[in-house]
Amino acid sequence: DTAVSQTPKYLVTQMGNDKSIKCEQNLGHDTMYWYKQDSKKFLKIMFSYNNKELIINETVPNRFSPKSPDKAHLNLHINSLELGDSAVYFCASSQEAGGELFFGEGSRLTVL
């Protein structure tokens, strides 16, 4: 059973479109995260939710909107996609804020 699962794994779309990436964790963790890994391979935190409440929003354009319907899910919706949004997006979770992170396999977004 996959602990942190993301869908879709690959996403190719045109500039200006709106797309969503879904994430689910079955670890019973309280905190979930979205990370962006660009072509330089840095893993940058974007958002963090603890028990469905936003606790970190790290200077991400407001075209990116996370939504947490319950503590096992954290989805990422992106409006008006731009070329620079092309990256691999990783979802992660931890037992508590500050605990070790468990990552999903990533969702590779390509904006044409």
Next chain:
Amino acid sequence: DAKTTQPPSMDCAEGRAANLPCNHSTISGNEYVYWYRQIHSQGPQYIIHGLKNNETNEMASLIITEDRKSSTLILPHATLRDTAVYYCIVRSRSGSARQLTFGSGTQLTVLP
């Protein structure tokens, strides 16, 4: 401002110990040292963490110097599957967003 410094790349012979260094000279008293690795095209994987004592688990050992300004991750018998980028990060349990961002890490290549 980088909190950790790691060599960009290292090689290790299969079956030998891989020793990966990390400098964190500005570490605070309540900050832990965490190690993760990312095998190509996969999500990052937690390896180990420690505060000031040396730690060992089934994957690796973590040696932290007495002044806590540097640490070494040891893979005792490296295999080809240990080829990955290894990230060292320092963070407190109530870490800021900046502490959740991973740097460029060390590309470890295990050679046959």
